[in-house]
Structures are given as structure tokens and as C-alpha cells.
Amino acid sequence: MSPEIDVALVNVTKKFGNLVAVDNVSFEVPKGSFFSILGPSGSGKTTLLRMIAGFEVPTSGDIYIGGQRVNDVPPNKRPCNMVFQRLALFPMMNVLDNVTFGLRRRGGMSKAEMERRAKDALARVGLQGLEKRKIHQLSGGQQQRVALARSLVLEPTVLLLDEPLGSLDLKLRQSMKLELKHLQARTGTTFVYITHDQTIALAMSDTVAVINRGKIEQIAPPEELYRRPATHFVASFVGENNKLTGGRVLAVRPGPDPQVEVDFAGLRMAGRAGEDLAVGDTADLFIRPEMISLRPGKHENGLLGKVSEVNFDGSHSLVVVDLVEAQRPLSLNVKIQHTEDAPEVQPGDVVTLSWRWDAANAFHPVAQPSTEAEV
Amino acid sequence: MNASSKRRGLWLVLIPMLLWIGLLFVLPHVKLFYLSFVSRRGGEFTLANYLYFFKNPLYRRIFVRTAVFSTLVTLLTLVVSFPLAFIITKVAGKRLKAMLLLAVILPYWVSELIQAFTWMVLLRESGVFSYLLQRLGIIHHPVEFLYHDYTIALGLVYTSLLFMTIPIMNSLDTLDDSLIEAAYDLGANFWSTLREIIIPHAAPGIMVGSIMTFMLNLGNYVTVTLLGGKNSLWFTEIIYNQFIIRFNQNKGSAFSVILLTFSVVFVWIVLKVTKQDLSEAM
């Protein structure tokens, strides 16, 4: 095991009776990185985290923390701490006692030293002066910080976070998101963060592992995940997408990044082959709305369309374009940034759409598209 | 008009309860209190009934024995009930939970008298317990388990188990499991989690259960007399003797008031010491 790897899972499987919650998962989390596990609810991500924390025992496979196999180490002896989804602050204690709880358990430290460290941790999360408050006297965001301080004060090798921002309102979530990222950068602690919210995962993480039905779909930095999804599921789950289904592959141009042309209702569309595709295969195509360029009027090299809706949304507008040359009704969403030279369109305008071939990703259709993925 | 009819409705609902409390609780206590302060013959005001108790070393000793024993049994009941309540609320699966709950409630389908007789069948020298232990080779001749202090304790724990277990279950029910996990995660072991997280959370339930158990023990008569044998004199029997054997309602009332006052004061002190609020606890 490389010493630079803080958490490693090797072929970890967890079964509850007949249900396979986690299916042969392996990954490594480098030291000091912010690692997210992203998946819809029921995908097994919570089980995965609880196995790292020690609350569940893997059915098979090994878990390493800081280079040590921890399968048989109970949770109170593991060099990792967890921030719980519902925070699990101790309501019978004040803020300071919550934060010193772990230090007191560890012992070997004077009371003054414990308090100094606790105050230090509280200062780091911006909660100076609230030491004597009761938990129920704090706001949601403050409670969030206490939960963080309570774990961070123990200087764990790994901090596990079980979607702790989920219960906050949108504004608070946005600011806590950044704060968490800064905190992680400052402390250098390895974070393993699980969430079903892709905006959080993409914004904060160094690496994101997408998990679906107990299996890892892709492990990659956020940008790669966004631009070059490895599977049909990742493409549909991460980010907004135009999803065209049931096309036929017309041509494949092999290379390091194979390029394909797919026929949808008589229209030829270019894209990147996300997986092995052959001429004649059925394929789905995902195109990011912001990657489509829209030119007013009729042009060569592009798909002719007619604007049916314009939805103004502040910094951008979402334009719905019906592809007029298609043999069956087909439309694409296009996101236009409101820059100085942005085209102005109105419903009924004729426009031409085009995109770089590698802005679209083609996959074999999946037998049963995951319903959660379309949320 | 609507409000007044609503109010009338409320009173109508309350009447049975007020009658119940008034006739069966307040009125007898007022009478008891009055009787304890008047002389047996003549009926003039006197403190003699109380002085009689305080001057009598035998009664004082029995009173202290009853109080100390009740306290110890309450603690013992807590020790038995707490793990039981914890298992029922936090550990057991659906079926085990139902079984344990039934096991706690079932004894109350028969009277205390029958419970005591059942214990006698089990614990007597020629009883089931003695027989089984002999068969297992643990003891080599019949042993009498009845008529000891520990037999009284056993019987009392049994009769008050439900009243301790249910309130604790009730308070443990509201304990978020993740608090226990969080404590473990932060390095706590079983005992420190119990001491710092679970018990403080369950404190109101423990309080309610202990109060009820203590009162039940203090006022017990049947179990103590039947299982205790020759050394079982309990303060309630002294009260019984005053009313029934000596036909002395006034001393009996005084003794009852003493017992009642003691239990109220004791509970109040315990609440103060443990910084619990009864209304909060309930």
C-alpha cells in the first residue's frame, strides 16, 4: 500500500440477506484529497461509508485506512471520524463538551489542553465564544460547524461526511459548501464525502466516484466526469443533458477517442463513443445544453430548427428548439449565456444548431434506465 | 356561545375524572389527615398519634428498614429493567421485541397474590428451582429459597418491572441511534457511551420509573408478607395492624401520613439532587 493512500477499498462486497448493497467495490483515496462518493439514494453509498467508519462489516474484501487493514478494528479504534447526516450532536451537553468528547475518551491530556484544542477547533469553524451554548440554542449552520469541529479536533486521518449539508436550506448549503472546501484545504485532512447532490460533489471534490446499485460506475476528477462520462448512467446522472434515444450508429471513426455518427429520425449527429460502438448498433446520445451553439437563421453544417420556447433565467436563457427536418418530433434544449454578442431569439425564429463532436457522448441504451438518474 | 358550549363540553369530559380524583383520592386523604391529628376517644386535637411513632424504636426501625429496602430494590429493578428496555427498544428484532414486551406485561394479567404464590411454588425447598439445581448437580441437597430478604427483593423487582421498564423504553425510544454511533465513532466504548449519552438521555424515564417503583415497594404488603416469611415485617403491616388489629384509626392514619410524607419528600429530594423536573420527566 502506498503511504500516500489514506483510504483503500479492495473488492469490498456487502450483502444484507439476498440484497447486494455494495458489489465488489475498489478505490483509493490519496492523502489530503477531497473524495466524493456520488450516487442516488439506495445506491449503497451510505453502506460504503459505514463500512469505512466501522459500523458495518464487509461480507468480503478489505478496507485499509492509513495503510492498515481495519476490517477487524471497531469504530471507536479507527483513525477516522464521521460527520453524521443528522449531525448526532449530544443534546445533553453544551458545545464545548461536545467538542471535547472525543478528547476525553482518548485521555492522556490535561483538561486545559483539551479545552484549548476544542476552542481552537471551534475557532477554525468560526464558532468562537459559543462554547457554553446548548445545542438546541444553535442555528442549523452553527450545529453543522460544531459537528465538524467535534470530529476535526481529533485530527483524524480521514474525515467521513455523510451528506451533512442535506438538511440545510439552499443559501446556507451554498456557503457551507465553499467553507467546507476551504476547511479541507486548510487542514489538509482527507475528506470522504457522500452525497446524492452532484452540484456539491462537482464543486468540492478532487475526485468523484459515481456509484449506482452498489457498483462503481466511474472514478474521475469532476471535470472529466462532466465532459467524458464513462457510462450511460454517469452521463445521465451528472449534469444536465439532452438525451436522445434509440439512434442508429452510421459510422465509427476509431482512435484514442473514437468518434461516431448516429442517425436520429433521419438526422446525422456526431458524438464521442463513450464505450465500444459498432456500425448498426442502437445508441443513446447525450448533449450538454451549454455546449450547443445556436446561430439565428439557416446555415450550412448544422441542424435546422425552430425556437418553440425561451426561458429566461438570469445569466442565461434556456431555449427549446424543435428540429424541423427530423422525421419525428425531436427537440433540443440549448443554453445561451447572456454575453455581449449572444444571439437574441424569440419563439418562432429559425435557427441552426451545431456542436463539437466531442461535446456529445454516445452509449448503448441500458435495458432499464435508472429512474433516479433522471431526477 | 360557541366558546361557552365548548367549555361546557370540556367540563362534561372532566367530570368523571374530577369525581374520581375527588371521591377516591382527595376526600380519603383529607379524612386520613384529619384523623391523624385527633385523639381516638373524644376527638380533640392532639399530636400524640405522631409522637407515638417517633417514641417507638421498633416502629422507627421498621420504617427505616422499609425505606432502605425499597430504595435498594428500586435500584435493583433499575439494573434489571434498563438492559431489558434497551434491548427491547434498540437491539431486538420485531419478534423478539414483541416477546420481551409480552414477558414484561404478562405477569400483570394475574394478581399480585397469584404472582407471589407462583414464586412460592418455584422457590420453596421442595420446589422447582431447588429440584432443577439438584438435577444439574449445582447443589446436593434441597435448599430453601423462600423467606429470605433476597426473596422479597426478587418478588418486589418482579412486581414493579413493568413500571420501571415502560418509562425507560419510552425515553430510550426517542434516542437517535446515530448519537450512540457518534459516541463510538469519537472513541467512546460501551461504558462511556452508556454513562455519557444513553443514561443522560433516558434520565427522565429512569426518574419516572424509579418513583413509581419506589412507591410501589414502599406500599407493598402481599408480596413482602408471603415471600418474606418470619422476618418480613414491613411498615404497611404496622399500619394494617393499627387499623385492623388495634382498631386504632387515628394512629393508623398518622402512620399513613408519615409514610406518605416520607415518600413525597424522598422523591422531591431525589428530583432536586438529580436536577430533574417532574413535569418534564413525565
Add this chain to the structure above:
Amino acid sequence: MKRQFWMLFAFVLVLALALAACGGAAKTPQPQAPSSKPAATEAPAATEAPAQSATEAPAAASGGVLRMLTWEGYAPEELVDKFTKETGIKVEITYIGDNNELIAKMAATKGVGFDLVSPTLNYVATAQEQFGIYQPIDLSKVNKDLFIPAYWDSILKNSEYEGKPYALPFVWGTTAMVVNLEKAPDAGQSYLDLCDPKYKGRVTYRAKYDTLYMFAYALGYDPAEAVKNEDEYRKVMNAVRDKMIECKPIVRTYWDSRQQLEDLLKNDEVWVATSWDAIAWTLMKEYPNKFKYVVPKEGAVGWFDTFAISAGAENVDAAYKWINFVMKPENAAVIINKTGYQTASQGAVELASPEMAKIVAETLPPEKMKTIKWYFPLPPYAQDIQADVLEQVKAAESK
């Protein structure tokens, strides 16, 4: 979950209270049920309820209801059914375990709620003097021929208060000792055998008055004489107390009920015990070679239970009908056979089973009959002295 538990809990509690209240009101209008709460010792509301229903009762049913306060075995179901069939009178029975309990129950309501009671003879006149709970016997309503004449005369005379008789003879019995012939064949010579270290842990007796008298006689006192003087009686009883405390390591437990004594004896847990004759006799019938009723040299303690009519009786006629019914020899014989109790019914013994008659004749022959020490009337101070002594004995520490 939380609410369910509390609702269940509240339900159980209310149910328990309701049952307790119903039971208390319907059957035992008394202030002293040994309930878990001392507060329940005073419940005027509960004691008044049956009084009201009692006033309505006679008008309701043709034969009415007869309310009896008596001892277990004194009104066997067989006889009650027969009585109801013959007269149409329904019978409600409340059982007592103690004469003081009977008096306390009666005194609480001046007898209202009961028609016929069965106090022990020595509790009739004194209780009448203190509490006025009975009414004089109307001799014109009783069939004198049903009674053994000697008992009739004696009981009428001994229950007199202000010149009127207050009781009729019903059942009599003795208290002496029962021994296990296999384990302690020599026991039973004296009541002091109850203190013999040979029988350590194999002895039982009651922590009640009869035991006090036994020890008093065994120590050479005559409590029936001593009771006439308070100081003298206290001296005697204190001596008894000291002896009983000294003997406490010997006794296994104090027995309280017939069932308890029988269990102790049958399981060989106890070899030497004080016992009512009836208990011993029924045991002898069952185990002829194992148990024996023994009257020690101090003599058996004798008691006579009577019929007395409550001062608050609502159905006096039914009470007399019952007396005349139950004293018929064929009916009294049922009591003898069932429980072993001897009755004052003329001719009942002859109708009872010969087996029982033989046992009685063997264990209580005429010469032993002569040594019977009858219960004596207790002045109020004697009640207190005896209660003091018993409390001190029970409170004494012993292994």
C-alpha cells in the same frame, strides 16, 4: 411508538384501578384492604355504595339476597346452591381471615352491607359493647331442636350483652399440633416442642393470638385469668414474647393460610406445626400414616364460631332461614365432610362419614376435650398488648 406505550400503560393502569374499585365496592365494603397504597385504607365513598344498593335489593328479587361475612368452608357451594333452590334467596359471601378483620369491616359501616356474620364467640359481646355492630337474636325465628342443647345454652349465655343473646352456636374447633410421624414421631408432648432445636427449620406456627396463648400455657401461665388485669397480662405476654424471640431461629416461617400450612406439611418442609383440628383431620384422612393431630399436655386451644345478625342487616329473614337450613343435620354433615369442622348441629356427626368420625374420636377423646382452653374475651388493652408482642416478635432479627 412513544404514544402507543403511554396509551397502553395508561390503559393498563386505569383497568387495574377500575377492577380494584369494582371489586372493593361490590364485595368488600371495607376500609382496610391490604392494598399497596396506605391511602386506600380510608375510602368512605366505597363504603357507602353497597349500602345504597342494599336498600334497593329486597324490592328487586322475590327471595332477595343474603349477604354473609364468614370463613372459608363455612358455606360450601353445594349448600349455597341447595339453599337458593329451596328458598329463591341468592347468597353473596365475603370471606374473612381474622376476627379483627370481621369487626373492622362491620364497624366501618355499622354492619350495613352484611346480614349474617360468623364471629368467634369471644368477639361477640366485646365487639357489641365497643361498636354496636350486631342485633339481638330473635329466638322465635330459630329452630332450637337443630342445636346440641349444651352448646345452645352456653353460647346464648356467653354472648349476652345487656341481658340479650347476640349469637347462636355454629362451628367449633380446636387448635393444637400436627406432627409428621415419619420425621418427628416424638413431637407434640408440649407446645415447647415448637422450640426444640432438634426441629430447627422444621417448625411452623401462626404469628397470631392462638400461638400466644399456647406459649403462655406452656410457660405455666393462665392468660384467661391474667387478661383481667392489664399489668398482669402485659407481664405474661412479655414472657411469651421473649420465648418466641428466643425460638425464632427454630421456626421456618409463620403460616397464614390453610393452603400454606398444607403445602409445608405435604412437602416435608415442616414436621411440627400448630394446626386447626380440621386441617389436621383432612390431612390424616388423606395420609393416615404420615400425619397426626396431637393435643399436647397443656391442652388444645378451643374456639367457637357463631351466627350473629348484623345491626345493619337488610334481610334478617333470609339470615334466619340460612341458620335453620344449614343446621339441619344432613346439611351440617356436608360441612363436616368437606372441611372437618365440627358443628353444633344435633345429629350431624352421625350423618358424616364414619372415617372422619373415627379420626375425631381418636385424636380428641373425652379426656382431651376436658383440657380444652377456650378463647377468652379480650378487653381493648389486651388487643394492643397482643399486637405489640406480635409486632416485636416479627421485627426481631433472626437467621
